[in-house]
Amino acid sequence: MDCIFCKIIKGDIPSARVYEDENMIIIKDIAPQAKYHYLAIPKKHFADVTEMTADDAVLVGNMLRKIGELAPSLGLDGGFRLVSNKGADAMQSVPHLHIHILGGEKMSDKMC
Numbered sequence: 001m002d003c004i005f006c007k008i009i010k011g012d013i014p015s016a017r018v019y020e021d022e023n024m025i026i027i028k029d030i031a032p033q034a035k036y037h038y039l040a041i042p043k044k045h046f047a048d049v050t051e052m053t054a055d056d057a058v059l060v061g062n063m064l065r066k067i068g069e070l071a072p073s074l075g076l077d078g079g080f081r082l083v084s085n086k087g088a089d090a091m092q093s094v095p096h097l098h099i100h101i102l103g104g105e106k107m108s109d110k111m112c
């Protein structure tokens with residue numbers, strides 16, 4: 001499958017990995033939109049939240065909990081914003097579910 005995040009997970013495309021376990025990786029976004037901008041990516045490929053099975057929901061729930069645990073070590077003591085885009089209106093560009101983790105600075109309140 002020609003999926004950039006599957007290639008990053010396999011190591012075929014290099015990335016700055018800050019965390020990995022059996023279910024997910026967290027990497028630094030290549031085009032940061034905040035002082036700290038990470039992507040939490042499940043190792044299992046599914047396009048977005050509309051393609052999640054019940055098992056995927058457990059997986060994503062555990063990802064959220066892990067992000068919360070890791071936040072202080074990622075420089076996110078002051079808080080953070082989580083975003084997961086789906087589809088054209090949200091400007092999703094990589095159709096492999098991922099959670100943007102943004103923080104390290106005060107963010108705009110315009111969109112969410």
Ligand code: 5GP
Pocket residue numbers: 004013015016027028029030031032039084085091092093094095
């Ligand atoms: P989306 O627009 O699908 O919600 O987010 C995709 C994100 O992946 C974008 O923020 C983009 O900067 C990031 N991205 C795209 N290609 C790469 C890459 O090769 N490496 C890394 N680290 N991030 C990438």
Ligand code: ZN
Pocket residue numbers: 003004005006007045046095096
């Ligand atoms: Zn993929």
